[in-house]
Amino acid sequence: MNKVLVTGSKGQVGSELNGLASEYPYDFFFTERDSLDITNEQSIKDFIEIHNIDIIINCAAYTAVDIAESQKDLADAINHKAVKSLAQISKEKNIKLIHISTDYVFNGQNYRPYIETDATDPNSVYGSTKLDGEKALQEINPKNSIIIRTSWVYSSFGSNFVKTMLRLGNERDELGVIYDQVGSPTYARDLAKTILEIVPKLQNQNVEVYHYSNEGVLSWYDFAKEIMKMAKKECNINPIETKDHPTPASRPHYSLLNKSKIKQEFNIKIPFWKDSLDACLKVLGERK
Structure with a gap:
């Protein structure tokens, strides 16, 4: 039985993978910062050798x-340097590596859904x-490894837009939500299922990049309206512009991802x- 290391197991996708684990023929090792520090390369090596890991889902x-x-140094340690370490170890040990990335690698100024080969141009530290x-992963190039970019992730676990809207829907009569940022949400459980379905099908010599989100297109405003409607919250949602809600980091105005590649290659x-x-x-028990 293949042994699968899942890092970040208390995050949204990690938690969903944990919930699905019993349905798949793998021996899972779910780790978090306390049980495995992925910013420490030796710790990763020791863990992988002790448990004979075959697959890593980062x-x-x-x-x-x-x-x-x-906090650029900390973000870089986890989002960049740790991935480099995972890639190097995966190449040395012939381990499959599935790495989750983000729509934030783009500048959000596109006019059509982003394909995997579109030019990247991030406008935030994240x-x-x-x-x-x-x-780093592509340069090291462990075989049978992939990058999955996703967007607007939510689930029944952790903190996310859906849970925030539900809470505010109980606390307030009205909310202002941004309408000029467009994309597609991703239910973390759908992404987790897809990862587990495609893992045994990975047979690539070079690192491949794929895009994944749910189907459809909408704004954060549309998303909030539907959350309130489905949950029957008496909270009025008002559309606001990004400029009326300034944040330290710039958000992409357009985050729609083209999913044709992952759909076609893995059916x-x-x-x-x-x-x-x-x-x-x-x-969540909120469907009324």
Whole structure:
């Protein structure tokens, strides 16, 4: 039985992988910072050798987008240097590495859904460190390894937009939500299922990049409106512009990802965003 190391197991995708583990024929090792420090290369090597790891799913990331602007070294250690270490060890040990990246590697100024080969141009520390991690992985080039870029991740675990909207929907009569940032949300459980389905199919000599999010296109405003509608929250959502809600880190205005490559190569079907939101709200007990 293949032994799978999942880093960042308490994050959204890591938590969903944990919840799905019993349905797949793998021996999983779920780790977090306390049990495995991925910024320490020797610690990674020791863990992999002790447990004879065959596959690594790297869900660990520094995702505090705004705080990263003032904590560049820490963000770089996790999003870039740790990925470099994982890649080097994967190449040495012939381990499959699945690394999760982000739409923030783009500048968000596109006019059509981003394909994997589009030029990258991050406009935040978070995006820059994630791109550096991608580049390190591609340069080291362990075989049977991939990068999956995703966007607007949410789940029943951790902190995310859906859970924030549900909480604020209980606390306030109205909210202002940005309408001029467009993309597609990703239900972390859908992404986790896809990862587990494609792992045994990976047979690539060079690192491949794939895009994944749920189907459809919407703004944060549209997303918030649908959350309130499905959960029957009496909270009015007002559209606001990005300039009316300044943040330390710049957000992409356009984050739509083209998923054709991953769908065609692995013959997968991706759920529509409303269907996935409905599923998540049911898990949270918020579908009214």
